[in-house]
Amino acid sequence: MxxxxxxxxxxxxxxxxxxxxxxxxxxxxxxxxxxLPLPPAYQAAFDAxxxxxxxxxxxxxSGEGGVIGVMQITFIPYLTYQGGWRALVEGVRxxxxxxxxxxxxxxxxxxxxxxxxxGCHVVQLTTDKARPDALRFYESLGFAATHExxxxxxxx
Amino acid sequence: MxxxxxxxxxxxxxxxxxxxxxxxxxxxxxxxxxxLPLPPAYQAAFDAxxxxxxxxxxxxxSGEGGVIGVMQITFIPYLTYQGGWRALVEGVRxxxxxxxxxxxxxxxxxxxxxxxxxGCHVVQLTTDKARPDALRFYESLGFAATHExxxxxxxx
Numbered sequence: 001m002x003x004x005x006x007x008x009x010x011x012x013x014x015x016x017x018x019x020x021x022x023x024x025x026x027x028x029x030x031x032x033x034x035x036l037p038l039p040p041a042y043q044a045a046f047d048a049x050x051x052x053x054x055x056x057x058x059x060x061x062s063g064e065g066g067v068i069g070v071m072q073i074t075f076i077p078y079l080t081y082q083g084g085w086r087a088l089v090e091g092v093r094x095x096x097x098x099x100x101x102x103x104x105x106x107x108x109x110x111x112x113x114x115x116x117x118x119g120c121h122v123v124q125l126t127t128d129k130a131r132p133d134a135l136r137f138y139e140s141l142g143f144a145a146t147h148e149x150x151x152x153x154x155x156x
Numbered sequence: 157m158x159x160x161x162x163x164x165x166x167x168x169x170x171x172x173x174x175x176x177x178x179x180x181x182x183x184x185x186x187x188x189x190x191x192l193p194l195p196p197a198y199q200a201a202f203d204a205x206x207x208x209x210x211x212x213x214x215x216x217x218s219g220e221g222g223v224i225g226v227m228q229i230t231f232i233p234y235l236t237y238q239g240g241w242r243a244l245v246e247g248v249r250x251x252x253x254x255x256x257x258x259x260x261x262x263x264x265x266x267x268x269x270x271x272x273x274x275g276c277h278v279v280q281l282t283t284d285k286a287r288p289d290a291l292r293f294y295e296s297l298g299f300a301a302t303h304e305x306x307x308x309x310x311x312x
Contacts, residue, residue: 015235022236031237045239054208055233074232077211079171080178080247081187083201088244091236116310123310126282126303135304142308147282149303150294154272154279 004063005103007110010070014059015046017067021093027128028093056114060098060107068098069107075118087115089125108141160219161259163266166226170215171202173223177249183284184249212270216250216263224254225263231274243271245281264297 010018016034019042023032033039049055054076060069071092077085089111094104115123126149127134135145166174172190175198179188189195205211210232216225227248233241245267250260271279282305283290291301 018235028236033238039238041239042235045233045235048233049235052210054210057235072234074230076230077201077204078228078247079174079198079201079205079213080184082189082195083197091234112308112310121310123308124282124306126280126305128303138306143306145304145306147284147305147307148291148301149282149305150280150299150301151303152268152279152297152299154268154277
């Protein structure tokens with residue numbers, strides 16, 4: 001599998017496979033809803049992401065044609081750092097069938113390379129403190145946990 | 157001053173005042189370049205931010221007409237959380253003349269309200285672990301430091 005995995009922009013026809021991956025995760029199981037047809041909110045989100053040049057939803061496709069990984073990269077222009085662009089990586093998931101094979105590493109390396117191509121000076125992400133393995137994984141890629149990642153959940 | 161401060165989208169004519177604030181900060185002093193005319197990179201960043209409907213560069217204007225605060229809010233559509241939008245707040249700065257008067261709190265409350273208007277389910281930000289006062293400030297607004305904020309600086 002390793003040699004033939006391709007990273008590419010997600011298409012609408014990938015959406016069910018992506019949502020299945022997002023739901024197949026201890027944290028994701030509590031907050032996603034994987035059923036067919038997909039809840040319309042996923043389609044609406046895809047329609048907001050896909051045409052935006054500053055958002056790239058990337059899937060890893062195996063040699064057999066299945067979607068086995070996903071991540072979203074957002075490119076953000078800032079005034080800080082003398083007008084520097086940053087790449088924000090979120091929603092990184094690897095299919096259960098493809099874990100521990102180095103795919104996550106290759107996917108993040110791809111994201112870092114893409115950030116360079118887009119002229120970003122920083123790649124940033126937040127990782128849940130409930131996922132200590134993920135923290136070590138990102139540290140092994142060169143990320144430093146210099147910041148607190150703070151969230152405020154809004155209720156209606 | 158308190159009663160008359162206005163929060164509004166930044167205009168090009170605010171740029172010098174904004175960059176002056178960004179540079180007037182222990183961390184910012186090392187990475188910004190405030191000189192007139194402004195380095196063109198700041199103008200280019202403004203030109204990328206201002207027309208993007210998913211980026212809002214907000215300034216606080218005092219009753220006397222001066223720019224005394226700035227922040228950037230980025231609205232990001234995600235597939236996760238059943239296709240939920242998030243608001244990312246970055247680059248929060250208050251002018252030295254206006255600190256300790258509650259302006260930062262009102263500015264963040266404004267950002268949270270704006271995130272609600274845009275239908276976001278989460279407001280998120282990262283804060284440097286070297287700024288413990290900022291951590292406590294965000295906690296007092298309801299933010300929880302559930303995540304590690306990881307950065308990878310890219311060199312050419």
